[in-house]
Amino acid sequence: MILSGRAISTGEVRGTVAKVDDRVSFLGDVDPETGLVFGEKKIKDSIFVFPEGKGSTVGSYVIYQLKKNGTGPKGIINRKTETIVASGAIISDIPLVDDIDIDLIEDGDMVHIDGAKGEVDILDVDVVDVVTAFLVRDDSLLLFKRSDDVRTFKGKWAGVSGYLEKNDPLQQAKIEINEETDLESELLAEGETVLARSGKNIWRVHPYLFSVEGEPELDRENEKYEWVRPEKIKSRDTVPKLWEAYESARWSYENQD
Amino acid sequence: MSPVQVRPAALFGFDLMHLTKEEENILEGEKGEGPAKAMELLVAIGKIYDADRLIPIESAQIAGVSYKTMGDAGLEFVQDFAEKAQVKVKAMLNPAGMDLNHKNYESDEFRSKQIELIKAYRELGIEVSCTCTPYLAGNRPSIGTHLAWSESSAVSFANSVLGARTNREGGPSALMAAVIGKTPNYGLHIKENRRPDIVYDVEGDIPLSLLGYLVGRETSDEIPYFKDISPREDGLKTLGAAMAATGSVAMYHVEGVTPEYDDFDIGHLEKVEIGPEDIEEIKEELKSKKEPDVIVIGCPHLSRPEIFELADKLEGRERKNGPDLLVYTSRKVMEESKEAVRKIEKFGSVVSDTCMVVSPLEDKYEVAATDSGKAAAYLPKLANQKVIYADMDTLLEMIA
Numbered sequence: 001m002i003l004s005g006r007a008i009s010t011g012e013v014r015g016t017v018a019k020v021d022d023r024v025s026f027l028g029d030v031d032p033e034t035g036l037v038f039g040e041k042k043i044k045d046s047i048f049v050f051p052e053g054k055g056s057t058v059g060s061y062v063i064y065q066l067k068k069n070g071t072g073p074k075g076i077i078n079r080k081t082e083t084i085v086a087s088g089a090i091i092s093d094i095p096l097v098d099d100i101d102i103d104l105i106e107d108g109d110m111v112h113i114d115g116a117k118g119e120v121d122i123l124d125v126d127v128v129d130v131v132t133a134f135l136v137r138d139d140s141l142l143l144f145k146r147s148d149d150v151r152t153f154k155g156k157w158a159g160v161s162g163y164l165e166k167n168d169p170l171q172q173a174k175i176e177i178n179e180e181t182d183l184e185s186e187l188l189a190e191g192e193t194v195l196a197r198s199g200k201n202i203w204r205v206h207p208y209l210f211s212v213e214g215e216p217e218l219d220r221e222n223e224k225y226e227w228v229r230p231e232k233i234k235s236r237d238t239v240p241k242l243w244e245a246y247e248s249a250r251w252s253y254e255n256q257d
Numbered sequence: 258m259s260p261v262q263v264r265p266a267a268l269f270g271f272d273l274m275h276l277t278k279e280e281e282n283i284l285e286g287e288k289g290e291g292p293a294k295a296m297e298l299l300v301a302i303g304k305i306y307d308a309d310r311l312i313p314i315e316s317a318q319i320a321g322v323s324y325k326t327m328g329d330a331g332l333e334f335v336q337d338f339a340e341k342a343q344v345k346v347k348a349m350l351n352p353a354g355m356d357l358n359h360k361n362y363e364s365d366e367f368r369s370k371q372i373e374l375i376k377a378y379r380e381l382g383i384e385v386s387c388t389c390t391p392y393l394a395g396n397r398p399s400i401g402t403h404l405a406w407s408e409s410s411a412v413s414f415a416n417s418v419l420g421a422r423t424n425r426e427g428g429p430s431a432l433m434a435a436v437i438g439k440t441p442n443y444g445l446h447i448k449e450n451r452r453p454d455i456v457y458d459v460e461g462d463i464p465l466s467l468l469g470y471l472v473g474r475e476t477s478d479e480i481p482y483f484k485d486i487s488p489r490e491d492g493l494k495t496l497g498a499a500m501a502a503t504g505s506v507a508m509y510h511v512e513g514v515t516p517e518y519d520d521f522d523i524g525h526l527e528k529v530e531i532g533p534e535d536i537e538e539i540k541e542e543l544k545s546k547k548e549p550d551v552i553v554i555g556c557p558h559l560s561r562p563e564i565f566e567l568a569d570k571l572e573g574r575e576r577k578n579g580p581d582l583l584v585y586t587s588r589k590v591m592e593e594s595k596e597a598v599r600k601i602e603k604f605g606s607v608v609s610d611t612c613m614v615v616s617p618l619e620d621k622y623e624v625a626a627t628d629s630g631k632a633a634a635y636l637p638k639l640a641n642q643k644v645i646y647a648d649m650d651t652l653l654e655m656i657a
Contacts, residue, residue, distance in 0.1 A: 091429055
């Protein structure tokens with residue numbers, strides 16, 4: 001799965017991901033002798049994935065020292081690179097790509113960085129296309145609790161969803177609405193796809209917004225439903241990136257001609 | 258010179274940095290490895306901040322000079338890079354970790370490492386004048402001039418008091434800008450971004466260092482606009498330095514004083530009143546039960562008028578027991594003020610090329626008293642000192 005970001009420091013490299021979820025101050029958080037981050041995470045010869053740098057600009061030179069000592073990472077991936085890390089990577093010839101959704105990358109993944117193109121290839125993951133339809137009525141949205149009969153995400157809250165088989169996504173969305181709710185629906189908008197990581201799969205979610213009338217009749221895929229205000233998605237235990245998928249569809253709806 | 262795009266515009270419309278053919282050639286290595294690296298770094302920073310192009314700079318001021326902060330990592334980098342590049346514009350250095358001519362409290366090993374680092378910078382073509390006040394040491398840019406300076410108080414002074422334009426550069430980005438002679442066009446290089454964000458109405462008499470200490474903490478990286486203060490240049494230096502230390506204020510305006518205060522409409526801005534009662538809390542924080550073992554003055558480096566004023570205050574007084582006195586200034590000001598320096602040296606040391614924050618003060622002292630808001634902000638973290646803030650007269654009472 002190739003993700004496109006920004007080219008910050010050139011060079012191509014392949015390696016195993018060492019990931020931390022906090023912002024990193026290279027001066028202070030990283031030991032240039034051992035290559036340990038936060039005293040525990042080893043980044044030697046890794047592809048070091050972290051959200052963003054912070055702290056003293058001397059951090060750039062710590063990256064250089066890691067490189068000189070042979071204790072540093074082979075490549076870096078950031079959500080957002082700032083000047084300290086960008087400067088350090090460039091003066092140390094370490095390929096760096098930013099503007100990457102690092103939630104899609106897990107510790108231990110094998111990845112390939114192309115620093116000139118600004119691309120990150122996550123190897124050994126399967127891309128699975130799914131549709132998610134958000135059904136709305138007035139100011140409310142239908143959420144479904146997935147039953148124990150489904151293969152994935154049992155007990156999680158979701159929209160109407162299903163695998164994309166041979167149909168085009170819109171057609172599949174309509175089929176799923178019909179099967180899972182038996183409601184009459186009218187298409188409002190189609191959002192940009194949203195990516196979500198789960199195990200060795202990256203789900204490529206095709207989000208849709210439909211308006212409906214009446215109450216759904218559930219099939220065995222869902223055990224119950226609830227009408228909620230859309231913001232409630234954020235506080236529920238949902239399938240991955242459900243809120244982002246909803247936002248994508250809503251954004252298209254509000255910005256269409 | 259037709260513009261060449263670095264790479265196809267990415268999906269979302271950012272990344273539209275344009276390079277001239279000449280810049281493109283440097284990036285591809287026509288002028289060698291060092292300039293190519295420098296160009297790569299400037300282009301990356303340009304992308305991060307959505308700059309449209311590179312613009313020429315008149316001078317650079319480079320941080321990362323003290324061996325105390327740079328360590329072997331920084332030393333190695335500068336030494337390696339000096340073999341591959343030369344600066345193209347006037348470039349000066351931030352304070353080093355010691356007076357280059359006189360041994361003080363630093364170790365011999367520290368001295369030799371520091372000298373190696375300075376030598377590497379000199380090989381890059383950089384002037385060895387180590388000061389946070391380049392504008393008092395022969396580099397006073399005029400209004401509208403573009404710069405790549407990195408020391409936070411110098412950046413604040415250049416933008417606010419001189420009306421020159423610079424972002425707060427990191428050590429590497431200022432160095433690379435000096436090698437190319439250009440910097441990415443974003444942030445404070447663009448007039449619109451120099452607009453004030455918040456108005457401070459100052460009532461009563463508040464020391465400028467404490468006013469800066471407070472406002473820096475409150476405003477983070479906004480641009481403050483002050484009313485009802487009318488400091489002279491040395492006061493502006495003090496105010497800006499403190500704000501840049503407790504916040505990351507890189508520019509401010511003072512009504513009726515600074516050159517760009519009248520260029521923007523401030524009618525709609527949030528207004529905050531500050532009075533003497535607002536700094537009581539800070540005064541409490543900056544007290545220590547312990548007696549100081551050193552008084553440190555000169556953050557930022559003292560100007561010539563400040564050196565003279567200090568000498569006058571000490572004139573005719575007797576040194577009594579009490580803390581050591583260390584006074585920091587630039588080499589240029591020191592050389593231009595020999596008589597006054599001699600008077601001060603009856604009471605303590607006048608030191609150049611370095612300062613209390615970037616030298617290993619902690620090797621000799623534990624409790625430092627200062628009149629600088631900036632030093633008060635940095636000494637606990639960077640020199641492991643307990644800090645006492647007091648005004649100049651109170652400080653001098655302790656020793657004479």
